[in-house]
Amino acid sequence: MNFPKLVSASEAVCKIKRGQRIFVGGGAATPLLLTDALAKNASHFSDNELVHLLALGNMNYAAPEFKGHFRDNSYFIGANVREHVQHGDADYTPIFLSEIPRLLRSPSYPVAAALIMVSPPDKHGMCSLGLSVDIVIAAMEAADIVIAQINPKMPRTFGQSFVNYNSFDYVVESDHELPELHPIKSDDVTTAIGKNIAKLINDGSVLQLGIGGIPDAVLSNLRETNDLGIHTETFSDGVVDLMKRGNISNNTKKILRGRTLTGLCLGSKKLFEFVHENPLVNFYPSDFVNDPFNIAQNDQMVSINSALQIDLTGQVVADSISNKFYSGIGGQVDFVRGASRSKGGKSIIALPSTAKNDTISRITGVLSPGSGVVTSRGDVHYVVTEYGVAYLHGKCIRERAIELIHIAHPKFRSELMDFVKLNKYVYFDQRHYDQVNQYPSQIEKKVKLKNQEFILRPIKITDEKRLQDFFYELGEETRFQRFFKVTDSLSHEMAQRFVDVDYKQSMALLLTQSGEFNERIVAVGRYMGSQTDEASEMTFIVNDNFQKMGIGSLLCQELIDYAKLKGIKKMRAKSFVNNQGIRNVFDKQREKFSTLTTFIDNEFIYFEFTFL
Numbered sequence: 001m002n003f004p005k006l007v008s009a010s011e012a013v014c015k016i017k018r019g020q021r022i023f024v025g026g027g028a029a030t031p032l033l034l035t036d037a038l039a040k041n042a043s044h045f046s047d048n049e050l051v052h053l054l055a056l057g058n059m060n061y062a063a064p065e066f067k068g069h070f071r072d073n074s075y076f077i078g079a080n081v082r083e084h085v086q087h088g089d090a091d092y093t094p095i096f097l098s099e100i101p102r103l104l105r106s107p108s109y110p111v112a113a114a115l116i117m118v119s120p121p122d123k124h125g126m127c128s129l130g131l132s133v134d135i136v137i138a139a140m141e142a143a144d145i146v147i148a149q150i151n152p153k154m155p156r157t158f159g160q161s162f163v164n165y166n167s168f169d170y171v172v173e174s175d176h177e178l179p180e181l182h183p184i185k186s187d188d189v190t191t192a193i194g195k196n197i198a199k200l201i202n203d204g205s206v207l208q209l210g211i212g213g214i215p216d217a218v219l220s221n222l223r224e225t226n227d228l229g230i231h232t233e234t235f236s237d238g239v240v241d242l243m244k245r246g247n248i249s250n251n252t253k254k255i256l257r258g259r260t261l262t263g264l265c266l267g268s269k270k271l272f273e274f275v276h277e278n279p280l281v282n283f284y285p286s287d288f289v290n291d292p293f294n295i296a297q298n299d300q301m302v303s304i305n306s307a308l309q310i311d312l313t314g315q316v317v318a319d320s321i322s323n324k325f326y327s328g329i330g331g332q333v334d335f336v337r338g339a340s341r342s343k344g345g346k347s348i349i350a351l352p353s354t355a356k357n358d359t360i361s362r363i364t365g366v367l368s369p370g371s372g373v374v375t376s377r378g379d380v381h382y383v384v385t386e387y388g389v390a391y392l393h394g395k396c397i398r399e400r401a402i403e404l405i406h407i408a409h410p411k412f413r414s415e416l417m418d419f420v421k422l423n424k425y426v427y428f429d430q431r432h433y434d435q436v437n438q439y440p441s442q443i444e445k446k447v448k449l450k451n452q453e454f455i456l457r458p459i460k461i462t463d464e465k466r467l468q469d470f471f472y473e474l475g476e477e478t479r480f481q482r483f484f485k486v487t488d489s490l491s492h493e494m495a496q497r498f499v500d501v502d503y504k505q506s507m508a509l510l511l512t513q514s515g516e517f518n519e520r521i522v523a524v525g526r527y528m529g530s531q532t533d534e535a536s537e538m539t540f541i542v543n544d545n546f547q548k549m550g551i552g553s554l555l556c557q558e559l560i561d562y563a564k565l566k567g568i569k570k571m572r573a574k575s576f577v578n579n580q581g582i583r584n585v586f587d588k589q590r591e592k593f594s595t596l597t598t599f600i601d602n603e604f605i606y607f608e609f610t611f612l
Helices: 009-013 032-040 082-086 097-105 136-142 188-198 213-220 238-245 269-275 292-297 332-340 397-406 410-422 461-473 476-483 492-499 551-565 580-588
Strands: 021-024 048-053 070-076 113-118 126-128 145-150 162-164 170-173 206-208 260-262 281-283 301-306 309-311 346-350 373-375 382-385 388-391 445-449 452-458 506-514 519-529 536-542 570-576 593-601 604-611
Touching (some): 009 032, 009 145, 070 097, 097 136, 188 213, 188 382, 238 269, 292 301, 332 346, 332 373, 397 410, 397 461, 445 551, 461 492, 461 519, 476 536, 536 551, 551 580, 570 580
Parallel strands (some): 021 113, 113 145, 206 301, 301 346, 346 382
Antiparallel strands (some): 126 162, 382 388, 519 536, 570 604
16 A cells, blocks of 8 residues: 655645646635645646636636646636636636536546645544535546645544545645635625525525525524525535524435535634534535435425526526626536425525616626526526515516516616517516515515415516416406406406506505415405595405405405505495405404494495594
C-alpha cells in the first residue's frame, strides 16, 4: 500500500503535469493553500484547465499573467470568476448538478489531479470532506493524483463524507479559517417574497432552499410551521435556528428520514460549528442528493429556486443576463422535476419583480437576446415575486400571461398587457386591471368546516376561468336562486366584470379548495356599491355539494367585518321568499347589526341592515 507523502503546497501542485485537467474543491472547502500554490508556481504549468463548482477565494487564473498557464472552467460561476467568463478569458460548462459526477468519472473527460480540503484523520484513519461532498468523491475516484489539504478547522460531518487518509497521494498541512458567507439582511422585497413563499409551505413539507436573501426570508417565516424536512443541495445559517427550535424534525422524509440531507453548505462559523460532528446533518454526493427520482420519493417536496428573468409563457432564465453568463444551472432543474413528481410537491421559482432600481422588469414579453432558458415553460409550476404567487402548470398561454402580469411590478403591467394583446396571447378585449396594488393579502386564511380544509381569500383578476368553472358546476336551481332567472352561461365578458373589484366599494371573497393543478372555487360572497344610495348589495352562492356546511354564514361574517373596515355602514340583500338558508345566515349575524329590517314583495324577501 502506498502511503501519502507529506509535502509543501508547492511541492504537491508541481507533481501535476502540463496540459492536464485539475479539479479544485469548492465552496467553504476550497483548498486555499493549494490554489495559492498554483498561482505561485504558474511557470510550471502550461494549458492546464481548472474545473470547479463555485470555488471561493482568489481564483484569478484568467488574469493576464496566467494566460497560457491556466484556463478556468466553472460548473457554476461565482463572483470571483464572473468578469473573466464574461470577457471570454474563462469558461463556463452548463450542466445539471446531478450529472457532474458522471462527467468527472467518464474516461472521455480525464481528470489528472484533484485538489481538496479535509479534516485531520481520526483514530481510524478517516478524514471528513466536511462542508463539501457534492462532486468531490467522483473527482477523487477519477483523478490520477489526489492532493489533500489537511485543515483542523474543517468540520467533521456525517453521511458519505469520510475518505481514508491512505487514499491521498500527497498531503499538505494547514491551519486557516474557512471562507464564510454571512447572511444577507433582508430588504422589503425579499421579505415580501419570503412571506409569499411561506404561505405555500405546509406542516410536514420537505424543503430545498439554497442560499441567499430569499431562502433566509422564507425560513424566517416558518417559525409556526412544524415537522419540516430538509433535502437540499446546499443550505446556510437559516436552517440552524429552525432545527434548534424543532420546526425542522425531518420526520416526514422518505429519503434519510430524521436527517437533514445536503451536498454542501455555505455560511458563517455558526453554521460550521452546528454541522461539526452533528449526526442530524448528513452530506451526500450530488448524484444522490440531486437525483430527481430520490427527490420525488419525499411527499410534499418543495423546491425553491431563483431566476434572473421569466417571460410571459413561463420560460425561466437563471444562469445568464442577455448573452453574459452570470451563474449556472446548478440543481434548479433537478429539484424542479423532483418536486413536481412528489406527492403533494411544489416547485417554486422566486424572483424580485424588477432589476436595476425598478428600471427593468424581470417579467417580460420576450427574453433578452442571448438569454438561455434553464427551466422550460413545461417544467414551471409556481412563480413568486413580492407582489404575489402565479401558478402556471397546466395553464394555457393566455392564463399564464395574466397570472404573471398580476405579479409583475405595477409600472410595467400596462406595457406587458399591451404586449400580450399585440401578440394575441389574450382576448382582444382583455381588461387591464389596477386592483393588484390594493389586493388585501392580509385577509387570506385557511379555514376548516366539517373536517374539510378551505382557503378564504379575495378574488383576483386571475380567477376568471376558475369563476367560469365554478358557474358551470352549479345546479340549475342554485343558479336560479342567485340570479333570479334561468341563466345557462357565464361569458368571458361577464366573468371579467365579476373579477373586477376595487377591494373598497366592491369586494368578492372566495372559498376555494386546492387541487393538484388548480384551485377550485366552492363559494363566492360579494358586495357591490350602489350608484343610487349609500347601501351596498350583498350576494352569496355556494356549490351544491358544499351547501349546509355554514359557508354562507362564514362569508357573510367576513364580508361584514371587511366592509366595516372600509367605512361601509349599510347593506341590503335579496332572495326568494322560500330561501330559508339566506334567512338563517342573516339571523346568525344579528349581533353585528344596529338595525335589520325585512320586507316581502310578492315572491322576494328584502333585507336591509346597518352595522354597529
